[in-house]
Amino acid sequence: MGLTSVFLEVKDKNVFILGTGEVATRRANRFLDKGSNVILAGDFISEELLDKGAILEDLSHVDKLVKWCDIVILASGDKDLSDYVSKISEGKLVNRADCPDEGNLVIPSSFFIGDVEISLFTGGKSPLMAKELRKKIQSTISSKDILEIQLQDYCRNLLKNKIPNQKDRKNKLYDILKDDKVNMLLEESKLDEAKVYVEGLIENI
Numbered sequence: 096m097g098l099t100s101v102f103l104e105v106k107d108k109n110v111f112i113l114g115t116g117e118v119a120t121r122r123a124n125r126f127l128d129k130g131s132n133v134i135l136a137g138d139f140i141s142e143e144l145l146d147k148g149a150i151l152e153d154l155s156h157v158d159k160l161v162k163w164c165d166i167v168i169l170a171s172g173d174k175d176l177s178d179y180v181s182k183i184s185e186g187k188l189v190n191r192a193d194c195p196d197e198g199n200l201v202i203p204s205s206f207f208i209g210d211v212e213i214s215l216f217t218g219g220k221s222p223l224m225a226k227e228l229r230k231k232i233q234s235t236i237s238s239k240d241i242l243e244i245q246l247q248d249y250c251r252n253l254l255k256n257k258i259p260n261q262k263d264r265k266n267k268l269y270d271i272l273k274d275d276k277v278n279m280l281l282e283e284s285k286l287d288e289a290k291v292y293v294e295g296l297i298e299n300i
Contacts, residue, residue, distance in 0.1 A: 098201055100214070103188075106130035111164035113157065113180050114171035115140050118192045122168050122202060123149055134160055137171070158183065166200065169193060195219045208233060209241030242281045246289055247272070253297050271296065 110126045112119050115137030123133050123140070127147040134150045136157055145151075152160060157180050161167060167184045169177040170192040177193060191198035196219065203216035204225045213232055215225040250271055254264045271277055271293055280289040 100216075105166070107132065108166060109164040110134070110166045110168065111136070111157075111160040112168040112170060113137075113177060114169070114192075115151070116170065116172070119168070119170035120144065122170055122190075122192070125202070125205075126166075131166075134163070136160060161187065166190070168202075169198070204229065206233070208236050209238075210244055211236065211241065238284065239278075239281045242284065242286050242289075243272070245286060246277070246281065246293065249290055250293055250297065253294065257297055257300050267297075267300070 105126055106129060108126075108131050110123075110131045110133045112123055112133065112135045115135050119135060119137070120141065123135055123144055124147070126133050127144070127149060133144075133148070134152050135144070136152045136154050140149055140151045154176070157176070161180060161184050165188065167180065167187050167189045169180060169190065171177050172193075174193065177191065181189060181191065181197060188200040189198040190200040190202050195201055201216055203214040204222070205212060205214040206229060207213075213229075215228055215232075217225050247268060250268055251264070254267055258264045258267060274293075274296075276292060277289055280286075280292065
C-alpha cells in the first residue's frame with residue numbers, strides 16, 4: 096500500500112455511500128458535519144441523517160450516483176454489489192469499509208480533544224488496538240496542552256506584526272512555551288491572564 100496521511104477539504108463535495116447500516120451512518124454523519132452533499136443507497140436512513148441533509152436513493156441508481164459523486168464509500172454487506180461499484184468508480188476516490196486495501200481512500204478512526212483532531216490507522220491490522228491507542232492518547236493530553244495551543248496561536252498572530260523572520264518567530268514561541276509564568280497560569284486555566292502576560296513580553300521586543 097502506498098497510502099499517506101492527508102487532510103482533505105470535503106465541503107461541498109458530493110459523497111455517495113453504498114449501504115445504510117451502522118458503518119455507512121457513521122461515514123455519512125462525518126461528511127455531513129463537514130458540509131458535504133451526501134447520498135446513501137439502501138433501504139432506510141435515520142431522521143438525524145435526513146435532518147442534516149442526507150438523501151436516500153434506491154440501489155438501482157448506483158451507476159448514476161457514481162457519475163454524480165466525487166467520493167465513493169462502500170459500506171454494504173453485499174460484496175458482489177460493492178465489487179461492481181468499485182469497478183465502475185475508476186478515477187474516483189474510493190473508500191472500502193469491507194476491504195480497505197482495495198480502495199484508495201482510508202477514513203481512519205478520528206476524534207477531537209479540544210481543537211486537536213487525532214486520527215489513528217493501523218493499516219487495517221487491528222481496529223481493536225486503534226481503540227486502545229485512542230484511550231492512551233486521550234489520557235495523555237491535558238487541558239493545559241489544549242490551552243497552550245490556543246495561546247500559541249494567539250502569540251503567532253501577534254508576532255507576525257513584530258518579527259518578519261519566521262525562524263526568529265519560532266524561537267520566540269519556544270521561549271513563551273517554556274516561560275515559567277505562562278506555564279503556571281495555564282496550569283491554573285487562566286488563559287486570558289496568560290494572553291495579557293505574553294502581550295507584555297511581545298510588546299517589549
